[in-house]
Amino acid sequence: MESKLYTVQETIQLIKSGKLLSLAADEEILSQLPAGNWIAGTSPYFMDTEKGIFSKTHIFVNELSTFGNEYSIKVYDENNIYDITKNSYANGYTLIIIPPFKEIHKKYALEADNLVGLYKNPIIGWVSGNDLSENVQPKTFNGNKLEVYSDKAVAIHVKLPDDKFAEIQIVNIFERDENSDEIQFLNDGFECEYCIINGEKTLLSAYLKKNNIDVKSPLIADYSGAMINVSIKNVEDEKVRFYAPVFNDRIYKFAKKIDNYIYEFEKNIPKLEVQSEFSCNCILNYLYGDLENKKIKSTTGPITFGEIAYKLLNQTLIHLIISDK
Numbered sequence: 375m376e377s378k379l380y381t382v383q384e385t386i387q388l389i390k391s392g393k394l395l396s397l398a399a400d401e402e403i404l405s406q407l408p409a410g411n412w413i414a415g416t417s418p419y420f421m422d423t424e425k426g427i428f429s430k431t432h433i434f435v436n437e438l439s440t441f442g443n444e445y446s447i448k449v450y451d452e453n454n455i456y457d458i459t460k461n462s463y464a465n466g467y468t469l470i471i472i473p474p475f476k477e478i479h480k481k482y483a484l485e486a487d488n489l490v491g492l493y494k495n496p497i498i499g500w501v502s503g504n505d506l507s508e509n510v511q512p513k514t515f516n517g518n519k520l521e522v523y524s525d526k527a528v529a530i531h532v533k534l535p536d537d538k539f540a541e542i543q544i545v546n547i548f549e550r551d552e553n554s555d556e557i558q559f560l561n562d563g564f565e566c567e568y569c570i571i572n573g574e575k576t577l578l579s580a581y582l583k584k585n586n587i588d589v590k591s592p593l594i595a596d597y598s599g600a601m602i603n604v605s606i607k608n609v610e611d612e613k614v615r616f617y618a619p620v621f622n623d624r625i626y627k628f629a630k631k632i633d634n635y636i637y638e639f640e641k642n643i644p645k646l647e648v649q650s651e652f653s654c655n656c657i658l659n660y661l662y663g664d665l666e667n668k669k670i671k672s673t674t675g676p677i678t679f680g681e682i683a684y685k686l687l688n689q690t691l692i693h694l695i696i697s698d699k
Contacts, residue, residue: 377650377674378423379432382406389517394440396469396530396652398676399433400505401513405522407433412517413447413528415471415502419660419677426665426677430505434676436652438469439696444533447518451526452477459491463533467540467694469652470499470529471514474679475564478527483619483686484562492684496542498694499529500654501680512679537699540651542683545691546601547638547659548629550594557593557626564607565615578614582606590662591631592689595624603629605658605688617658617680618688635663639670639691646672652694654678659689 380388382403388395389410397404397414404414418430438445448461450470455478462468472479479501486492502512514528515521534540557578558570566578582589592603593616604626607615620626632638654675659665665677673691681687 375437376423377436378434379420379427379429380435381432385433385435388435388437394438394445394530394532396436396438397433397515397517400430401510403431403433404515407517409520410517411447413469413471413530414515414517415500415676416513417503417676417678418505419503419657421655421665421670421674421677423674425667425669426660428666436675438530438532439651440532441535441538446531447516448529448531449516449521449523449526450478450529452481455482455527456489458497458529459489459494462491462495462531465495465536465539466531466533467496467498468529468531469694470497470527470682472499472501472527472680472682473512473514473524474501474503476525478525480564482527486685496540496694497682497684498542498652498692499682500676500678501682501686503657503679534696538696539699540694540696543644543693543695544683544687545639545642545693546603547632547635547642548592548594548601548603548689550596550601550627551630552627554627558624559620559622559626562619562621564619565613566620567613577612579609579612582609582614587628588631590658591629593620593626594629595621595626597624602685603688603690618686632663635659635665636668636670639673643670643672643691646693646695648695648697650693651696653692654681655691656681656689659691
């Protein structure tokens with residue numbers, strides 16, 4: 375089944391047929407669906423089969439391969455999120471959808487590295503969002519019980535047969551500007567006042583304004599060779615707020631500016647031998663790269679307000695691939 379936008383009626387028929395689904399759509403549309411084997415998050419932005427598109431009438435549908443119909447749908451908050459790895463199968467993957475800037479979002483973002491067995495099986499997913507012209511709280515949906523949450527995550531744990539394995543492919547089109555200043559934060563978190571820049575304590579907001587820093591480019595830290603982005607949400611007089619947490623044990627530099635997002639994505643997306651089980655891309659890439667009405671090869675899925683590939687990521691495209699061992 376092709377991963378793409380479907381009408382409400384088409385989606386209802388897929389649910390009634392018993393398929394295991396991951397969905398994304400506007401809250402009003404998702405609220406029309408019957409109970410079934412699905413989870414969902416809100417977003418009206420998508421990369422469809424032909425182009426990037428904004429839609430509040432259609433639903434993006436990913437059918438998840440069950441192979442033996444063994445899976446479980448779970449709900450997580452800040453009190454039980456440590457169970458996410460305990461609930462995974464010995465061989466499988468987890469797809470999770472988290473609402474933004476609630477306690478579950480903050481706890482997972484800050485403490486994912488403390489989860490026992492985090493890298494045993496892929497944990498992939500996204501942060502739900504909303505129409506940026508509206509001030510509404512993004513939601514998650516547990517279709518099994520027809521419950522809607524503004525402060526809880528929903529997840530599907532999927533078991534794979536012994537001859538299959540799941541892996542995550544992360545496409546980060548940004549490179550660190552090694553000539554930029556070194557930034558070290560005093561505390562872990564989603565906001566900052568003072569930090570250490572080239573060895574001196576500095577008010578970050580003043581530094582950004584004084585140096586005319588283009589905040590469309592993320593901060594990047596090196597995690598043992600993996601480059602992890604942190605995007606700037608807004609710059610206030612005294613505080614700078616982020617879409618993902620910064621950590622005080624890392625050195626950050628700003629990324630090089632990107633002029634052509636489509637070119638960079640298509641250059642960096644690996645050739646996929648099999649169809650992607652799930653993929654998503656960041657709302658900031660969609661906006662800053664002007665991706666509406668443009669197509670990225672080998673990629674369809676929701677446009678998200680944060681990406682999860684084990685850890686919380688920003689301005690990143692991710693794929694879940696299931697292959698033969």
